[in-house]
Amino acid sequence: MINLDISRTYQDKELFQSTAIKEVLKNVLFIWAKENKETAYRQGMNELCAVILFAIYPFYHFNPKKGYYDTLLKNVSDNKKLNDETTINLYNYLFDQDELQADLFFLFESVMNRGMRDLFVYSTESIGKKNKHVKIKVDFYYYKLQ
Amino acid sequence: MNNNYLRGTLWKMFLGTLPMNRNYNEWLENTNKLRQSYKVKMKSYINLKKISGDPLGGSNSSSSDTVT
Numbered sequence: 553m554i555n556l557d558i559s560r561t562y563q564d565k566e567l568f569q570s571t572a573i574k575e576v577l578k579n580v581l582f583i584w585a586k587e588n589k590e591t592a593y594r595q596g597m598n599e600l601c602a603v604i605l606f607a608i609y610p611f612y613h614f615n616p617k618k619g620y621y622d623t624l625l626k627n628v629s630d631n632k633k634l635n636d637e638t639t640i641n642l643y644n645y646l647f648d649q650d651e652l653q654a655d656l657f658f659l660f661e662s663v664m665n666r667g668m669r670d671l672f673v674y675s676t677e678s679i680g681k682k683n684k685h686v687k688i689k690v691d692f693y694y695y696k697l698q
Numbered sequence: 699m700n701n702n703y704l705r706g707t708l709w710k711m712f713l714g715t716l717p718m719n720r721n722y723n724e725w726l727e728n729t730n731k732l733r734q735s736y737k738v739k740m741k742s743y744i745n746l747k748k749i750s751g752d753p754l755g756g757s758n759s760s761s762s763d764t765v766t
Binding site for chain 1: 703705706707709710713714715716722723725726727729730732733736737739740743746
């Protein structure tokens, strides 16, 4: 289902036609669904995740070398006020293109935890209630007709 | 400062992955911690793929390509 939805997600946008981007979305949604078994994957989550990706993708451009994190952490810890170079390095680390998938996962998780998850859960419950209401009516008229 | 940096950072602060009212050290440590924990999740996902083929229902040949 996730595969099918992703193959249909915003296919008019060039970004989402890329196989690598489809793979990123697939991994994020699958891992989230696996971690949240009570909600699991629902249709529409793919679009939500794609919108977040679309918003953050332009910032991810940098590919730091090995050991970058340790040096940066030391520089940031040593200086209370950051100089321009350390500031640029800090932002480059925050927008490391190799970590796009991990960052997308936590942004998506955060959005889901801020109320979006309920929209997916409650909609199903409300359909269930509606069905129950209809069933009572059907039972009533069936009884009347007899 | 490049506007992109600010916009991207504000997105992350707004959505809570960069803690507000914290210093840069904590931004770095928090980001690093989240990324490491994702690597663990990703590893278990790849193991699942190895055991049961593609859990998303893709063909076996394509799943074996992605695992290696």
